[in-house]
Amino acid sequence: MSRSTPLRDVHESLGATLTDFAGWLMPLRYGSESAEHTAVRQAAGLFDLSHMGEIFVTGPQAALALDYALVGHLSALAPGRARYTMIVNPAGGVIDDLIVYRLQDDEFMVVANASNYEKVADELVTRAKDFDATVEDRSDQYALIAVQGPKAQEILSRLTDADLENLKYYAGLPGVVDGRQALIARTGYTGEDGFELFVANQDAVPLWEALTREGTPYGMIPAGLSARDTLRLEAGMPLYGNELSTGLTPFDAGLGRVVKFDKPGDFVGRAALEAVKDTPPRRRLVGLVAQGRRVPRHGYPVTKDGAVVGEVTSGAPSQTLGKPIAMAYVDTGVQDGLAVDIRGSQEPMDLVELPFYRRK
Known part of the structure; x- marks a missing residue:
């Protein structure tokens, strides 16, 4: 049985699929996914991301525990900043990609x-056991609402x-939004400027309603998973x-920059990645x-002169x-x-370098 976010009743009242x-x-979409996509590019979209997981690592050696557990150099991260990183298995395969605040x-x-x-939380517990640090999965305590777009x-x-x-990209600060405590993060998954608001579950509905009230005159509309997927694809x-799995390393995905070999000490997967x-x-x-007009989809073969040379991972x-696009792994x-x-x-x-879209 599927779990529900604190905003399920709101989505149903809006006619979401x-x-x-x-x-x-x-919510997959509220009406037209193309209209939701366009609103984010031109004005703003309102997203429920409360299905994401929030795992806290605390204690005197929390930073060192994360340096060991993840491929990034988290002890070098300043308070108030965030970093995109990954957790890999001993063979270097990606278990998940993460944002750490x-x-x-x-x-x-x-x-x-x-x-x-849940898998990430279990791995962090195991990997932190030799450090003076505590790992606690608090995902059930948080709702996450995003406002994305130029407005x-x-x-x-x-x-x-x-x-x-003055809040920089990949930074966060505690603040009060509509009278409610929130962690305000300047992060997102759309290619646009925007914010992600971590709030207590009971504050999700009133905050959504307040954002709707203030955002509607600017052209903001609610947006579902379909628009979020096409936005991140562009x-x-x-x-x-799709693009990441335990069968792929960060280097396979062209994301080797997130692996920090210059940090002190060992980390899980280091030998395999080196x-x-x-x-x-x-x-x-x-x-x-x-x-042409036909859309390449996930799993479709990429060919050259009739021979398979790759596979589509995402397409829409x-x-x-104004054209169908896809990401794909193709032979080097x-x-x-x-x-x-x-x-x-x-x-x-036509083969092009990523990304397809970069905001001005």
Whole structure:
């Protein structure tokens, strides 16, 4: 049975199409997913992300525990800042990609994907056992609401006195939003400016309503998982289970920059990752833009002269480009003459560097 976020009744009242996603009943769309996508690019969208996991690591050696547990150098992170990183297995395969917030010197919040947060929490408990640190999964205590788009700061500033103007990208600060305590983070998964608000469950509905009230005059509308997926695809952002898995290392995904070999001490997966860091991967992650109108989808073969040279990991129509796009792993060295086998038809594709879209 799917779990519900604190905003389920709100979604139903708005006529959302609800679907199971990673064991959660989530809004897929409220009406037109293309309208939701466009609103985020041009004004703002309001998202319920309460299915994400929040795992706290606290104590005198919390930073050292995370340095050992994750591939990033988290002890170098300043309080109030956030970092994109990964947790890998001993073979270097990606268990999940994460955002870690350093709230205080001895307090970190690890935000994990909905499908993986229980696994991540268990791994962190195991990996922190030799450190003076405590790991606690507090996912059930938090709702997460995101405002994403070029009008996000204008909208949110109507509800808070927090210094949004000087809040940097990948930073967070505690603040009061519409009279409610929140962690205000300048992060997102859409390729636009925006904020993610971590609040207590009981504050989710009134905060959503307040944001709706203030955001509607700016053109903000609620947006579901479909729009979130096409937005992150245009921005070239990986999705766990598509572009990332335990069968792939960060280097395979073109994200080797998140692996910090210069941090002191050992970390889980270090030896395996050091062994492959200077070896070009067999396949690389690229962008594909369709020359025609047919849409390449997850799992479709990528071909060259009829031979399979890769596989699509994510694909959808792009509202911004006006063409179907996809991310795919293709054999290293292949540059042109690509097609995607769409139900037996070889549809020609142009290979491009990621991302497809970058905000000005």
